[in-house]
Amino acid sequence: MAHAYTPGLRVTTRTRIVKERRLPLKGEVVVKAGEVMRAEDVVARTELPGNVQPVKAASMLGIHQEDLEEYMLKKVGDHVAKDEVIATAKSFFGLFKSHVKAPVDGTVESISTVTGQLIIREAPIPVEVHAYFDGTVTEIIPEEGVVMEAVGAFLQGIFGVGGETSGELALAVQKPDEELTPDKLNESHAGKIVIGGSRIQLPAIDRAKQLGVRAVVVGGIDDADLKQLLGYDLGVAITGHETLGLSLVVTEGFGRMTMASRTFDLLGGHVGRRASVNGATQIRAGVMRPEVIIPTETHLTDVREEEGEVQGLTIGSPIRAIRTPYFGRLGEVTALPPELQKLESEATVRVLEVRFPDGSTAVLPRANVEMIET
Amino acid sequence: MSEGKELRSILATDCGSTTTKAILIEKQGDSYRLVVRGEAPTTVEAPFEDVTKGVLNAIMEVEELAGRKLLDGDKIIVPQNGTEGVDAYLSTSSAGGGLQMMVTGVVKSMTGESAERAALGAGAIVMDIVASNDRRLPHEKIRRIRDLRPDMILLSGGIDGGTKTHVVELAEIIAAADPRPRLGSSYDLPVIYAGNQDAIPEIEERLGGKTSLEVTENIRPVMERENLMPARHKIHDLFMEHVMAQAPGYKKLMSWTGYQTNSGWTSAPIMPTPAAVGNIIQTIAKQEGIQVVGVDIGGATTDVFSVFQDVFNRTVSANLGMSYSVSNVLAEAGLPNVMRWVPFDMDESELRNRIKNKMIRPTTIPQSLEELIIEQAISREALRLAFEQHKALAVGLKGVQQERTISDTFEQSSSGETLIDLLGLDLLVGSGGVLSHAPRRIQSVLMMLDAFLPEGVTQLAVDSIFMMPQLGVLAEVNERAATDVFVADCLIRLGTAVAPIGKGKEGQTALKATIQLPSGAQHVEVPFGSMVRLPLAVGETANATFEPQGKLDLGSGPGKSLQTELVGGVGGIFLDCRGRRPFEIPTDPASRIRKLTEWSDALEVYPKEHATASA
Numbered sequence: 001m002a003h004a005y006t007p008g009l010r011v012t013t014r015t016r017i018v019k020e021r022r023l024p025l026k027g028e029v030v031v032k033a034g035e036v037m038r039a040e041d042v043v044a045r046t047e048l049p050g051n052v053q054p055v056k057a058a059s060m061l062g063i064h065q066e067d068l069e070e071y072m073l074k075k076v077g078d079h080v081a082k083d084e085v086i087a088t089a090k091s092f093f094g095l096f097k098s099h100v101k102a103p104v105d106g107t108v109e110s111i112s113t114v115t116g117q118l119i120i121r122e123a124p125i126p127v128e129v130h131a132y133f134d135g136t137v138t139e140i141i142p143e144e145g146v147v148m149e150a151v152g153a154f155l156q157g158i159f160g161v162g163g164e165t166s167g168e169l170a171l172a173v174q175k176p177d178e179e180l181t182p183d184k185l186n187e188s189h190a191g192k193i194v195i196g197g198s199r200i201q202l203p204a205i206d207r208a209k210q211l212g213v214r215a216v217v218v219g220g221i222d223d224a225d226l227k228q229l230l231g232y233d234l235g236v237a238i239t240g241h242e243t244l245g246l247s248l249v250v251t252e253g254f255g256r257m258t259m260a261s262r263t264f265d266l267l268g269g270h271v272g273r274r275a276s277v278n279g280a281t282q283i284r285a286g287v288m289r290p291e292v293i294i295p296t297e298t299h300l301t302d303v304r305e306e307e308g309e310v311q312g313l314t315i316g317s318p319i320r321a322i323r324t325p326y327f328g329r330l331g332e333v334t335a336l337p338p339e340l341q342k343l344e345s346e347a348t349v350r351v352l353e354v355r356f357p358d359g360s361t362a363v364l365p366r367a368n369v370e371m372i373e374t
Numbered sequence: 375m376s377e378g379k380e381l382r383s384i385l386a387t388d389c390g391s392t393t394t395k396a397i398l399i400e401k402q403g404d405s406y407r408l409v410v411r412g413e414a415p416t417t418v419e420a421p422f423e424d425v426t427k428g429v430l431n432a433i434m435e436v437e438e439l440a441g442r443k444l445l446d447g448d449k450i451i452v453p454q455n456g457t458e459g460v461d462a463y464l465s466t467s468s469a470g471g472g473l474q475m476m477v478t479g480v481v482k483s484m485t486g487e488s489a490e491r492a493a494l495g496a497g498a499i500v501m502d503i504v505a506s507n508d509r510r511l512p513h514e515k516i517r518r519i520r521d522l523r524p525d526m527i528l529l530s531g532g533i534d535g536g537t538k539t540h541v542v543e544l545a546e547i548i549a550a551a552d553p554r555p556r557l558g559s560s561y562d563l564p565v566i567y568a569g570n571q572d573a574i575p576e577i578e579e580r581l582g583g584k585t586s587l588e589v590t591e592n593i594r595p596v597m598e599r600e601n602l603m604p605a606r607h608k609i610h611d612l613f614m615e616h617v618m619a620q621a622p623g624y625k626k627l628m629s630w631t632g633y634q635t636n637s638g639w640t641s642a643p644i645m646p647t648p649a650a651v652g653n654i655i656q657t658i659a660k661q662e663g664i665q666v667v668g669v670d671i672g673g674a675t676t677d678v679f680s681v682f683q684d685v686f687n688r689t690v691s692a693n694l695g696m697s698y699s700v701s702n703v704l705a706e707a708g709l710p711n712v713m714r715w716v717p718f719d720m721d722e723s724e725l726r727n728r729i730k731n732k733m734i735r736p737t738t739i740p741q742s743l744e745e746l747i748i749e750q751a752i753s754r755e756a757l758r759l760a761f762e763q764h765k766a767l768a769v770g771l772k773g774v775q776q777e778r779t780i781s782d783t784f785e786q787s788s789s790g791e792t793l794i795d796l797l798g799l800d801l802l803v804g805s806g807g808v809l810s811h812a813p814r815r816i817q818s819v820l821m822m823l824d825a826f827l828p829e830g831v832t833q834l835a836v837d838s839i840f841m842m843p844q845l846g847v848l849a850e851v852n853e854r855a856a857t858d859v860f861v862a863d864c865l866i867r868l869g870t871a872v873a874p875i876g877k878g879k880e881g882q883t884a885l886k887a888t889i890q891l892p893s894g895a896q897h898v899e900v901p902f903g904s905m906v907r908l909p910l911a912v913g914e915t916a917n918a919t920f921e922p923q924g925k926l927d928l929g930s931g932p933g934k935s936l937q938t939e940l941v942g943g944v945g946g947i948f949l950d951c952r953g954r955r956p957f958e959i960p961t962d963p964a965s966r967i968r969k970l971t972e973w974s975d976a977l978e979v980y981p982k983e984h985a986t987a988s989a
Binding site: 109 | 512513516517538539542543546547549550551552576674693698699701702704705706722723724726727728729730731732733734735736737738739740741742743744745746811813814981
């Protein structure tokens with residue numbers, strides 16, 4: 001094999017950003033192709049069928065279930081208001097009346113004479129899809145959504161929590177190896193996306209939430225702090241639905257991790273610009289990484305993509321080590337020996353040789369590096 | 375079965391979620407043998423969206439390695455013509471997340487559990503069990519069904535002639551949820567009804583128009599008996615007709631699978647991968663008349679299969695695995711349980727970060743010995759928890775009124791006891807990366823001993839290259855070919871473990887053994903708390919006499935001797951006198967490290983320098 005290809009995370013200064021923005025089920029698209037949108041603008045909306053509330057009507061009335069229809073005041077399809085009497089029965093020569101009241105506003109969906117149960121469906125739940133980033137609508141997917149496009153910087157993190165948000169980029173540290181501590185956060189960060197350095201710990205996350213920071217982009221986080229933040233020990237990396245008060249994008253990994261200088265410089269170069277962040281991560285087949293989008297041109301221009309065809313690992317490729325004992329170190333590939341080699345763990349695998357910026361070298365399993373993609 | 379026609383060669387593929395694996399089997403003399411194996415990335419997802427591309431790529435690799443022409447363009451050559459083509463092509467699939475089901479029952483521990491066993495045995499992942507008594511409110515159940523979007527629902531509940539109300543209520547809940555299938559919205563969700571047969575008209579009325587309803591026999595016709603096979607067959611049929619047919623390229627693949635018989639070409643169904651693995655394990659148990667446990671530990675899930683007293687059970691622990699789910703092993707087992715297998719000190723925060731880093735970069739491998747030891751420590755807990763879950767589901771029927779005599783009432787026996795009898799276990803088979811690819815085979819031995827704690831005399835093996843799925847689907851067509859290859863090429867025999875039950879005094883003799891090794895008779899005395907390894911190669915056997923000391927028991931009774939034949943393997947014989955019921959590891963760190971190092975050294979599990987290198 002001439003090349004080994006290990007996909008890495010994208011960190012790109014200028015690229016065409018294209019995203020489909022779809023409704024979960026069919027609905028109405030409220031924009032037109034060519035319109036320029038802000039991140040928070042609605043592009044499509046629909047209504048999800050309402051929740052259903054079963055009511056054990058026969059037992060509440062003290063009647064046989066097969067007689068239920070006789071006692072109903074409403075039919076299937078009728079609208080009912082909360083607390084409205086929908087069935088009634090007299091007993092003991094009409095001295096006592098028992099009622100069934102609607103538990104919610106809605107419509108009668110079904111009346112069962114086998115189970116004696118009614119089903120009331122609540123009003124539909126409105127769902128809206130936003131543009132997510134500042135850009136142009138380039139395509140309408142009828143009844144489903146749109147395709148949004150912009151030109152700008154794009155970078156992926158390795159792990160994140162919290163959903164989509166947007167705001168102005170702000171820098172809270174001077175260097176990529178500096179920790180984002182509570183004292184570095186202030187009122188000016190409210191409503192912004194704050195760039196940290198090597199790590200953020202719980203007190204700083206709490207401070208950021210208090211201040212109304214929209215998102216934090218940082219090199220690393222300790223798992224113990226993540227557990228505190230979520231309130232549970234995360235078992236499987238499927239995130240994005242959390243409501244934490246802010247979104248978090250981790251660019252390198254767990255622990256104290258100096259943010260890759262390329263990432264730090266790219267973010268730092270756009271301070272003051274509007275950006276969009278999504279913390280959603282899904283590490284399964286069809287992997288999804290958290291991302292930061294910094295649109296620089298909402299009117300589309302031709303973009304000659306910086307990257308050529310993916311070449312795979314070759315001599316000279318910039319890489320990042322992604323497993324102990326070299327975890328987080330950046331270097332350059334100096335050799336790709338074809339034969340298998342035995343590691344300290346005694347596993348026999350394909351390896352590569354790497355030179356680190358301080359001149360030292362090491363042999364690493366190919367599975368334990370990722371290419372730094374541009 | 376192949377109706378007497380002898381198959382000269384068989385090609386079989388397993389389409390996994392990431393890799394498609396192909397094997398070529400040929401008849402050589404009187405028996406069938408594996409010839410070569412090839413693999414290629416699975417092509418179910420974009421940009422290919424056609425599973426057959428990956429299948430053809432894997433077959434092309436087989437062609438190259440075997441030096442035989444199997445393909446004519448994009449077609450498999452069938453039947454075999456001279457040296458070209460094959461007499462059978464079969465396939466299994468777990469691509470696209472496998473078969474994901476939801477099941478229902480009236481009482482969770484009765485029909486609910488029977489439904490779960492039916493679905494798991496058919497190779498499904500059970501996403502949830504909705505039961506009348508599961509303490510959720512109806513609207514919560516409805517929301518859950520909607521959110522899950524299963525591939526299929528198995529609706530069961532009630533015994534024949536019993537009350538209908540509850541199972542009809544479950545049908546009403548499903549109808550109200552109006553669930554859409556996971557793969558595409560162009561077809562109706564398949565629902566299998568296998569409950570109280572008296573309620574069929576009411577079920578048809580409620581679900582007939584809204585879902586693709588299929589009715590089959592009740593899985594629990596009477597309280598005392600389970601009848602799982604009709605529901606399992608129905609699940610397989612619908613898996614093919616509905617679920618697989620929706621996955622990209624499967625219609626084409628389904629038209630390829632089949633085998634040559636006297637009456638011509640007969641098509642064969644594609645099996646869900648776990649169903650095929652269960653099939654081969656049952657075949658082996660039946661043919662050799664043994665009790666078997668098999669485990670497959672993957673990156674995301676761990677499957678456990680067992681055959682005890684001729685009853686087959688399968689469980690899948692959906693979130694216990696070594697990469698995607700590694701962090702969940704820590705969350706479920708707890709840190710102290712993982713740390714008890716680590717023979718050096720380690721900071722908790724550091725360990726937590728390392729495990730999470732493996733989760734977010736799941737394809738990385740341990741480079742240092744320390745990393746390997748940590749990974750194998752986690753695997754022990756993943757295997758242990760998966761086996762615990764299996765023991766809890768592989769049980770006798772609950773809710774059965776047993777006839778009792780006066781004397782019985784003084785015994786503690788009750789219905790719902792686990793069928794898993796570790797003393798009666800004959801063969802423990804492991805597969806999956808961490809077991810199949812351990813740098814030293816003896817590491818797999820110790821991981822399996824620690825996690826499963828087999829008792830008495832138990833043979834251990836690993837599936838070297840994970841071809842159990844292909845052999846499982848082959849067993850449906852030609853049982854002999856499947857078992858020939860399973861015994862000769864699939865299993866790597868690790869050896870036999872001998873572990874007395876009970877507790878002794880640390881350091882005092884626990885077991886005296888006389889073993890007729892090929893090199894001569896060997897007398898060994900093993901102190902309590904220790905392990906001893908003796909060589910006995912693959913294919914060799916040795917007669918042995920064991921005398922457990924004190925109240926220790928090898929199955930003949932406390933302190934009673936046992937004569938048996940031991941089967942060799944790449945690891946040999948393992949005399950494990952660390953105790954069972956209870957098995958204990960010292961809790962203070964210094965003693966724990968000393969004992970773990972002592973066991974590791976006795977079996978030569980890790981290079982000796984690890985203690986100094988890592989501490």
